[in-house]
Amino acid sequence: MPFQQPTPAQLAREASTDEKSTQSNWRDAQATHASIEWRVDFDNEVLTGAVTYDVTNKSNASTFVVDTHSGLTIHRAYVDNVEAEVLLGKPHAIFGVSAAVPLPPAKKTCQVRFEYSTAPECSAAQWLSPAQTAGKKRPYLFTQSQAIHARALLPCQDAPGAKMSWDAVVDAPQWATALMSGLQAESLPFIHKKCPPVEDGYRRWFWKQPVPTSSYLIAIVVADLEARDISERCRVWSEPSVVDKALHEFSETEQFLRAAEDITGQDYVWKRYDLVCLAPSFPYGGMENPCLTFVTPTLLAGDRSLAGVVAHEIAHSWTGNLVTNATWEHFWLNEGWTRWLERKIKARTSGKGRLLEDFDLATSQRNLSGAVKHFTEIGQGALTALVPPIEGVDPDDAFSLVPYEKGSTLIHLLERTVGEEKFSTFVKAYIREFRFTTVTTAQFRAFVQRELGAVSTIDWCQWFHAPGDLPQALALNESLGEKAVSLARQWLKNGCGDFTTLEGWTTDEKVAFLDALGAGGDDGRTQSAVSLQVLDAIDDAYSFTTDANAEIRSRWCKLLLSAGAARGVSLALDFVTCQGRMKFVRPLYRALRDSPCANAKETAISTFVENADFYHPICRKMVASDLGVDLGASGVDLRLVVAGAALVVVGLLLARRRN
Numbered sequence: 001m002p003f004q005q006p007t008p009a010q011l012a013r014e015a016s017t018d019e020k021s022t023q024s025n026w027r028d029a030q031a032t033h034a035s036i037e038w039r040v041d042f043d044n045e046v047l048t049g050a051v052t053y054d055v056t057n058k059s060n061a062s063t064f065v066v067d068t069h070s071g072l073t074i075h076r077a078y079v080d081n082v083e084a085e086v087l088l089g090k091p092h093a094i095f096g097v098s099a100a101v102p103l104p105p106a107k108k109t110c111q112v113r114f115e116y117s118t119a120p121e122c123s124a125a126q127w128l129s130p131a132q133t134a135g136k137k138r139p140y141l142f143t144q145s146q147a148i149h150a151r152a153l154l155p156c157q158d159a160p161g162a163k164m165s166w167d168a169v170v171d172a173p174q175w176a177t178a179l180m181s182g183l184q185a186e187s188l189p190f191i192h193k194k195c196p197p198v199e200d201g202y203r204r205w206f207w208k209q210p211v212p213t214s215s216y217l218i219a220i221v222v223a224d225l226e227a228r229d230i231s232e233r234c235r236v237w238s239e240p241s242v243v244d245k246a247l248h249e250f251s252e253t254e255q256f257l258r259a260a261e262d263i264t265g266q267d268y269v270w271k272r273y274d275l276v277c278l279a280p281s282f283p284y285g286g287m288e289n290p291c292l293t294f295v296t297p298t299l300l301a302g303d304r305s306l307a308g309v310v311a312h313e314i315a316h317s318w319t320g321n322l323v324t325n326a327t328w329e330h331f332w333l334n335e336g337w338t339r340w341l342e343r344k345i346k347a348r349t350s351g352k353g354r355l356l357e358d359f360d361l362a363t364s365q366r367n368l369s370g371a372v373k374h375f376t377e378i379g380q381g382a383l384t385a386l387v388p389p390i391e392g393v394d395p396d397d398a399f400s401l402v403p404y405e406k407g408s409t410l411i412h413l414l415e416r417t418v419g420e421e422k423f424s425t426f427v428k429a430y431i432r433e434f435r436f437t438t439v440t441t442a443q444f445r446a447f448v449q450r451e452l453g454a455v456s457t458i459d460w461c462q463w464f465h466a467p468g469d470l471p472q473a474l475a476l477n478e479s480l481g482e483k484a485v486s487l488a489r490q491w492l493k494n495g496c497g498d499f500t501t502l503e504g505w506t507t508d509e510k511v512a513f514l515d516a517l518g519a520g521g522d523d524g525r526t527q528s529a530v531s532l533q534v535l536d537a538i539d540d541a542y543s544f545t546t547d548a549n550a551e552i553r554s555r556w557c558k559l560l561l562s563a564g565a566a567r568g569v570s571l572a573l574d575f576v577t578c579q580g581r582m583k584f585v586r587p588l589y590r591a592l593r594d595s596p597c598a599n600a601k602e603t604a605i606s607t608f609v610e611n612a613d614f615y616h617p618i619c620r621k622m623v624a625s626d627l628g629v630d631l632g633a634s635g636v637d638l639r640l641v642v643a644g645a646a647l648v649v650v651g652l653l654l655a656r657r658r659n
């Protein structure tokens with residue numbers, strides 16, 4: 001039977017370059033360079049300062065329009081140094097408020113300056129009190145801009161296609177180190193002239209990103225940080241008490257970088273590859289901020305078993321940061337390619353080659369099924385298409401493992417269909433063709449056709465548009481996982497297994513064992529077939545309850561919760577309150593919500609409300625939505641406020657009756 005053809009709407013989505021999550025007019029009048037001035041104000045938890053844009057008026061636009069979000073306030077605007085009126089748009093709950101200034105007629109280029117401050121509720125930033133840091137002495141600031149939070153940090157044209165270079169002058173307290181997703185500079189003559197003198201007790205930092213990049217890659221961290229060199233171009237930063245552990249964990253970074261250069265056939269263009277191991281509430285495993293990857297401390301397993309995330313972030317230096325998804329509909333081109341490249345780097349540097357690749361793909365397919373199941377259950381199955389219909393949708397709500405795992409499986413399928421040698425040439429050509437620009441699914445498809453021919457065994461329409469699991473399974477050599485799967489089968493069948501200890505097992509093998517017991521993917525709910533009795537016996541044998549490895553801990557908690565083990569509740573609550581990585585926190589809060597354990601749901605909600613401040617605003621928003629908690633603007637669960645008010649009223653009435 002011939003493959004189905006895409007509908008006109010699907011075809012339009014494949015080719016879409018129209019970023020619906022921005023209200024800016026970057027296609028008509030685009031910022032090509034930004035000069036940022038920030039003063040980091042820990043007392044008020046705001047950034048104050050300005051951004052000055054070099055604007056190119058591409059189509060005789062009458063205004064220059066930028067995005068803003070979460071209370072960012074523009075105090076004044078200037079066009080070519082003359083104060084200008086700012087016209088604010090109607091606030092949109094997800095996409096924020098647009099801000100427009102008039103452009104001088106018949107002028108191709110001009111400068112637009114916004115003087116502004118962020119708000120304490122800025123969705124991109126987390127301001128930590130000293131008590132929330134490892135050192136307990138100094139406050140801490142870090143940001144996360146992907147997908148559409150950069151607009152809460154600075155008024156900007158917040159679309160991946162609107163690439164620009166930037167530089168920044170950052171005034172931070174003397175004790176702090178201020179790092180950005182760029183290269184450190186000695187001074188910045190242009191911007192410097194506009195800045196006020198550095199205040200007493202403050203130190204001035206200069207950063208620049210000469211490679212045009214998308215706004216979602218603008219990031220800053222300001223904290224008491226210390227560094228260790230990994231190699232000539234790689235350095236790791238973190239709070240002083242963590243830095244040696246981080247150095248040990250990420251010591252393979254230079255090796256990963258070299259492997260990536262070899263596979264992509266292109267030198268690393270960003271010059272430095274530094275890492276900052278952030279505070280535990282960082283909401284993701286890693287974020288590919290150029291020159292300075294942000295990573296979670298949940299990777300600090302002590303044995304480098306979770307350092308694959310660094311290979312992933314390094315891979316983004318080519319796939320994502322150089323070749324960028326044209327819009328968030330094409331996010332799979334960032335993440336699918338990056339997961340593919342990450343696997344190639346790991347296969348090569350581990351010496352395990354294709355066997356590791358297949359083992360990793362098998363894990364991914366389980367995780368993908370979990371994600372698909374979860375999205376289908378919440379009535380959002382349409383978002384499990386590789387090129388999803390996300391118009392009007394908050395990208396944070398659409399985020400899942402689908403672009404990562406379905407996307408990378410498609411790339412591996414393509415590679416296996418045309419052969420590794422031909423594909424290796426194709427990869428290099430793809431990156432050469434699209435580097436420094438953006439790519440849509442249609443452009444990718446056309447490039448495949450041009451370089452590799454029709455590849456008619458792949459049902460492209462199904463892959464791109466069908467919701468759900470993989471439309472076509474890859475034949476995998478699962479020998480690296482056999483030991484784990486067979487041990488899990490023994491426990492499930494007999495209540496005991498061949499191995500009395502897991503000494504010598506890799507973390508990936510332990511993960512495969514727990515998954516085979518039903519720990520499930522990263523997204524789905526648990527559905528354990530293991531009884532509490534068997535779990536206790538497994539714990540006696542393998543001591544999972546005391547295993548600190550985050551990947552193992554999260555799976556073990558899920559198994560305990562779904563089996564109704566009361567100790568699972570406290571174990572899970574400990575875990576979700578000591579780190580804020582959404583990959584662990586969200587599924588565990590959901591597992592607590594759905595657990596048969598007595599009061600698990602109520603305790604989960606009260607723990608979340610009590611600890612709301614611990615989480616980054618993005619994580620806070622997502623968990624609140626998962627648990628059905630309304631934190632309101634004040635960060636207090638409105639239902640608790642209402643319940644509290646009701647109790648007061650009842651109390652007053654009772655007191656009246658008594659009197």
Ligand SMILES: CC/C=C\C/C=C\C[C@@H](O)/C=C/C=C/C=C\[C@@H](O)CCCC(=O)O
Binds near residue numbers: 332396
């Ligand atoms: C199709 C979905 C449309 C848009 C989504 C784009 C961005 C979503 C936004 O929520 C940001 C995601 C940032 C991810 C950063 C790092 C991930 O690779 C981490 C993956 C999970 C983890 O390891 O913790």
Ligand SMILES: [Zn+2]
Binds near residue numbers: 316334338
């Ligand atoms: Zn990624």
